[in-house]
Amino acid sequence: MALSEAKKQKQREAKALLEGFWGQTFKFSQPKPLKVGILEDMVEDAKARNLPFDQDIIRAALQLYVHRYLYQKAVRKGSDRIGLDGHPDGEVTEEQKAYAKTQTKNVDSKQKWRKKAVQPESEAKPDATQSDA
Template sequence: MDDLNDKPEAQPKRTPERELIELYPNCFNLKKPRPLKVGIRQDLLAAGHASKLVNSVMYGYCQRIAYLKAMRIGTARIDLQGQPAGEVTEAAAIIARDELALLRPVKSSKPKPPHRNPHPF
């Protein structure tokens, strides 16, 4: 580094979860997730990945707001290689919508009191 202001680029923290996600770049996309194949957890286990790690990755990935928004009826699901593997059903889309509603802040249904001007004149 020639200049005092030069800093090495920040690298994402290396975790087992991130490493597993990076093994399947055509499947896991943190910026623009696509619905995953039904049974993809079993595919990851069959590939030799530890159950605890797979569960952690699947939960963290599939509970993200962007993933839940991607779960729309008829949207293609993808396998580990990013190939089409089924479609999102109406039931799955409803579950995702309900999960998304739980993650979003709920606006109070209680009406706000009218604003009172402390200086009426």
């Protein structure tokens, strides 16, 4: 399923905001689990730096980030969570790993189904009506 242009634009904006102002923490290509409560830290930091973003804008960008497959996959693997400074700040719990596993399992299942549904021509069975002559 292709993303709509509006959704792609929102993702680009979220990436620019998060990686642009908090690049030591947010890496869309290689996400790490985030500290629990990082939203509050981000809002405080934005106010301290006089950034023109309120809690709603930051929350929306953060939600786009954490609902992505790669982020959930990182949580599923488990490791240290990172704070706004990019340093370890907490750990992923077993319950959080299990939840992330259910989230990624749905996507993994769809991807496996698509691979089975679309076989390369080289794997397709020959038509029984054709001869080798």
